[in-house]
Amino acid sequence: MPDSFRNPADQDLDGHLAATPVLDEETPFASVQSLFDEAAEKLGVAEDAYHVLRKPDREISCAVPVQLDNGRLGVFDGWRVQHNMGMGPFMGPMRLDPNLKLDDLRALAAWMTWKCAVLNIPFGGAAGGIKINTKRRSQTEVERAVRRYTANLLDVLGPDSDILAPDVASDENVMAWVMDTVSLHERHTAGAAVTGKPVALGGSAGMRDGTARGLRAILNLALERLRIGSLDHRPVVVIQGAGHVGGNLARLLHGAGFTVAGISDVNVALYDPEGLPIPEILEHRAKSGTLVDCKVECARMTNEELLAVECDVLVPCAIANAINSSNAVDVRAKLIVEGAHGPVSARADRILDERGLPVVPDILANAGGVVTNYFEWVQNRQGLNWVPDLVSRRRRRFMTEAWNAVLAFREQYDVRLRMAAHMLAVKRVSEADALRGIYA
Amino acid sequence: MSQGTAAAGAGSTDAQSQQDEFNPFQAMADRFDRAADLLGLEEGVREVIRAPDREVIVSFPVLMDDGKVKVFKGYRVQHSFLRGPAKGGIRFAPDVHLDEVRALAAWMTWKCSVVNVPFGGGKGGVVCDPRKMSRGELERMTRRYTAAIMDVLGPERDVPAPDMNTNEQTMAWIMDTYSMHARRSTTAVVTGKPLSLGGSRGRTEATGRGVMISCREALKTLGMRPENTAAVVQGAGNVGGIGAQLLHREGYKVVSISDISGAIYNERGLDIPDVLSYIKQNRTLEGYTEADHLPHAEQLELECDLLAPCATENQITSRNVDKIRAKLIVEGANGPTTSAADDILEERGTLVVPDILSNAGGVTVSYFEWVQDRMGYFWTEDIVNTRLEQSMVAAFNDVDKVRKKYDVSMRIASYILAMDRVASVYRLRGLFG
Numbered sequence: 001m002p003d004s005f006r007n008p009a010d011q012d013l014d015g016h017l018a019a020t021p022v023l024d025e026e027t028p029f030a031s032v033q034s035l036f037d038e039a040a041e042k043l044g045v046a047e048d049a050y051h052v053l054r055k056p057d058r059e060i061s062c063a064v065p066v067q068l069d070n071g072r073l074g075v076f077d078g079w080r081v082q083h084n085m086g087m088g089p090f091m092g093p094m095r096l097d098p099n100l101k102l103d104d105l106r107a108l109a110a111w112m113t114w115k116c117a118v119l120n121i122p123f124g125g126a127a128g129g130i131k132i133n134t135k136r137r138s139q140t141e142v143e144r145a146v147r148r149y150t151a152n153l154l155d156v157l158g159p160d161s162d163i164l165a166p167d168v169a170s171d172e173n174v175m176a177w178v179m180d181t182v183s184l185h186e187r188h189t190a191g192a193a194v195t196g197k198p199v200a201l202g203g204s205a206g207m208r209d210g211t212a213r214g215l216r217a218i219l220n221l222a223l224e225r226l227r228i229g230s231l232d233h234r235p236v237v238v239i240q241g242a243g244h245v246g247g248n249l250a251r252l253l254h255g256a257g258f259t260v261a262g263i264s265d266v267n268v269a270l271y272d273p274e275g276l277p278i279p280e281i282l283e284h285r286a287k288s289g290t291l292v293d294c295k296v297e298c299a300r301m302t303n304e305e306l307l308a309v310e311c312d313v314l315v316p317c318a319i320a321n322a323i324n325s326s327n328a329v330d331v332r333a334k335l336i337v338e339g340a341h342g343p344v345s346a347r348a349d350r351i352l353d354e355r356g357l358p359v360v361p362d363i364l365a366n367a368g369g370v371v372t373n374y375f376e377w378v379q380n381r382q383g384l385n386w387v388p389d390l391v392s393r394r395r396r397r398f399m400t401e402a403w404n405a406v407l408a409f410r411e412q413y414d415v416r417l418r419m420a421a422h423m424l425a426v427k428r429v430s431e432a433d434a435l436r437g438i439y440a
Numbered sequence: 441m442s443q444g445t446a447a448a449g450a451g452s453t454d455a456q457s458q459q460d461e462f463n464p465f466q467a468m469a470d471r472f473d474r475a476a477d478l479l480g481l482e483e484g485v486r487e488v489i490r491a492p493d494r495e496v497i498v499s500f501p502v503l504m505d506d507g508k509v510k511v512f513k514g515y516r517v518q519h520s521f522l523r524g525p526a527k528g529g530i531r532f533a534p535d536v537h538l539d540e541v542r543a544l545a546a547w548m549t550w551k552c553s554v555v556n557v558p559f560g561g562g563k564g565g566v567v568c569d570p571r572k573m574s575r576g577e578l579e580r581m582t583r584r585y586t587a588a589i590m591d592v593l594g595p596e597r598d599v600p601a602p603d604m605n606t607n608e609q610t611m612a613w614i615m616d617t618y619s620m621h622a623r624r625s626t627t628a629v630v631t632g633k634p635l636s637l638g639g640s641r642g643r644t645e646a647t648g649r650g651v652m653i654s655c656r657e658a659l660k661t662l663g664m665r666p667e668n669t670a671a672v673v674q675g676a677g678n679v680g681g682i683g684a685q686l687l688h689r690e691g692y693k694v695v696s697i698s699d700i701s702g703a704i705y706n707e708r709g710l711d712i713p714d715v716l717s718y719i720k721q722n723r724t725l726e727g728y729t730e731a732d733h734l735p736h737a738e739q740l741e742l743e744c745d746l747l748a749p750c751a752t753e754n755q756i757t758s759r760n761v762d763k764i765r766a767k768l769i770v771e772g773a774n775g776p777t778t779s780a781a782d783d784i785l786e787e788r789g790t791l792v793v794p795d796i797l798s799n800a801g802g803v804t805v806s807y808f809e810w811v812q813d814r815m816g817y818f819w820t821e822d823i824v825n826t827r828l829e830q831s832m833v834a835a836f837n838d839v840d841k842v843r844k845k846y847d848v849s850m851r852i853a854s855y856i857l858a859m860d861r862v863a864s865v866y867r868l869r870g871l872f873g
Contacts, residue, residue: 085625087636087637088625088627088638088816089624089625122627122638122816122818158624160624160625160626161623161624161625374816375817377816378815378816378817381814381815381816382815382817428636431636432636432637435608435609435612435634435636435637436612436613436615436616436637437579437612437613437616439583439616439617439620
């Protein structure tokens with residue numbers, strides 16, 4: 001093949017970006033499926049329903065041709081996986097990632113189905129994206145790719161069909177392009193086709209720290225209902241990550257009187273068992289973009305060391321598989337609340353379960369973001385924006401109801417929290433599927 | 441338990457007049473005319489709001505379990521679109537016929553208008569015997585019927601609901617079929633769905649709750665108090681059972697309740713939660729020991745302040761109206777009082793809260809379900825109940841004002857109010873084309 005015949009889009013693949021470190025060997029799809037299998041078996045889901053639930057309803061691959069700034073045409077790969085529509089329209093992330101794989105999207109779509117079901121949100125799960133390196137592409141190239149991808153999928157997108165949300169490398173600007181493209185093709189404003197939009201285009205109040213606020217609600221419920229910590233000291237929390245999940249959570253907990261003893265970014269972890277001055281630290285990070293040269297007086301350590309300090313609650317909010325089979329035995333927290341996606345690997349999960357250390361799973365704990373996305377969709381349909389206070393109150397109600405339902409399953413079936421959450425989700429989706437039946 | 445049909449008339453003229461009396465749609469037509477006269481509706485408007493806007497008759501094939509194809513006949517009548525999309529039940533029964541569906545559709549127009557929900561009236565049905573069909577056959581029939589009337593259905597066109605022999609599951613099939621054809625999730629196309637598919641909290645209890653609210657508002661106009669009110673409830677199902685339970689909770693002395701097997705009576709008041717749990721366990725009132733048992737006919741004639749017929753049509757007729765001793769009748773069923781009995785009750789000064797007002801709690805919460813589906817956000821049961829309360833109280837007061845203004849019965853006042861609302865929307869919208 002002559003060099004000139006090379007697809008310019010392939011440049012994005014040269015020199016893979018550091019992928020999420022997968023220390024345990026299971027792929028995300030395999031993990032999701034094995035959790036589903038276990039939940040379905042414990043629930044006694046009928047075999048026919050089991051096969052329906054296990055397979056995505058629809059997978060779409062599309063070529064995304066883009067006029068590049070150098071005049072050439074780059075053809076990128078795009079996908080959208082729609083997992084299950086029993087509970088309502090599909091909803092899920094759109095990611096822009098040079099390492100995007102169909103298998104990961106399948107996992108993410110299934111995971112979204114279960115997450116929405118745990119929260120009792122009327123959506124099925126979906127996931128999609130474009131295999132593109134936004135760091136190597138100009139903004140105009142990215143915009144053209146996003147618009148063309150949207151146009152390719154128009155037949156299956158829409159407020160009652162499939163709703164997109166931001167994810168890796170896709171922010172509120174990307175969502176605005178998607179919304180604009182759908183609206184222009186449909187010839188009417190279709191705000192509810194996309195969530196995570198800028199506030200000026202119908203975005204919801206409370207989107208920025210939605211996940212963190214949901215986490216805080218779950219953390220409080222877990223401390224209370226699982227009777228962790230004691231009355232004579234304020235709960236000691238260690239947070240891995242200082243971004244919009246970890247950072248916001250630290251700020252909220254610090255404000256509520258918790259002792260935030262540890263926080264980290266990708267470079268360093270700060271630790272003080274008596275409690276860190278969180279506002280100062282976050283201010284520094286906002287200015288410099290890192291915790292490295294933060295002047296606060298405290299101990300410095302690696303992320304690995306931070307995960308092993310003694311505390312009441314450990315909240316991993318950074319990367320997948322942060323707690324894995326090699327370090328799970330070292331964790332000295334009394335409770336783990338998952339802020340990130342899959343921060344505890346499947347193997348580590350079993351180890352922690354054997355140790356009797358409760359883990360509040362991601363599909364429950366970090367669902368505050370998805371709940372806020374759902375609220376945005378509702379507000380767009382109503383044409384009415386809720387005040388921030390109303391968003392917070394309603395989010396708390398959804399998180400509390402989900403927590404109560406998961407806890408009831410845990411007690412009824414005598415399983416770990418993660419399994420209880422998956423069983424609850426599988427039960428809700430399989431019931432909705434059964435009521436609707438199989439048509440045509 | 442219809443004493444009406446059991447008592448056959450002697451002569452043919454008698455039989456004819458009785459047939460007329462027991463035809464609830466004839467009764468509605470009589471009331472329509474009387475209300476139209478009182479309103480002074482001009483002939484053209486009267487015709488416009490009386491005639492059904494659209495009647496769809498479909499024949500459609502269904503593959504039966506024995507491998508044969510059977511063709512079913514189905515109807516959907518949309519009586520009025522003036523106040524909004526059509527709204528009304530779908531029934532499956534061997535004796536469904538167009539006349540009945542047409543009358544029930546008109547009935548829905550007036551009911552929706554009285555409680556001021558933005559719908560016109562509709563009704564549909566399929567001629568079939570659901571007791572003799574398998575679940576698979578019922579599902580295939582429901583889906584094919586839905587596909588056949590698909591063009592006239594939709595959240596903005598016509599929103600069906602459960603009726604005789606149809607239920608949550610039927611609604612789920614309709615919602616799924618419509619959604620698959622429309623290629624998007626369309627929960628708002630039907631109401632009465634299961635909670636997990638966009639149903640509303642508080643819907644099952646809504647009609648009974650509406651009956652309780654109507655009782656309370658009526659007591660206020662009579663200057664009576666719940667704790668001094670002896671109530672007789674006919675029926676112990678979704679309407680009568682829930683209604684009795686709520687009346688009991690509000691402090692009424694519920695002295696009698698009935699089910700298909702007969703009635704029970706206790707002068708000092710029944711322990712309603714106990715009675716209902718007995719029925720739940722034994723599926724009948726028969727054998728309940730904490731009360732006297734008596735036949736249906738005698739129940740209606742008991743000494744009481746409030747009578748709530750919540751079972752079936754034609755219970756209070758020219759034959760037994762003289763023996764009815766209640767001061768207040770609140771209709772939970774559709775058409776429990778015949779037109780002839782109505783006139784006598786009116787002369788006697790018995791207050792009758794009519795079906796299109798007092799049992800409209802069901803359609804009101806159906807409307808709430810549609811609203812919730814359109815926004816995709818679901819209210820707590822408290823909010824549903826609070827809003828139902830507001831709607832019912834407002835409707836009751838609206839009717840009461842009309843009653844005083846025209847010096848008529850609550851029933852005629854309800855028709856006047858409903859028809860006036862439809863007629864004034866007609867005048868605002870004008871004629872298109």
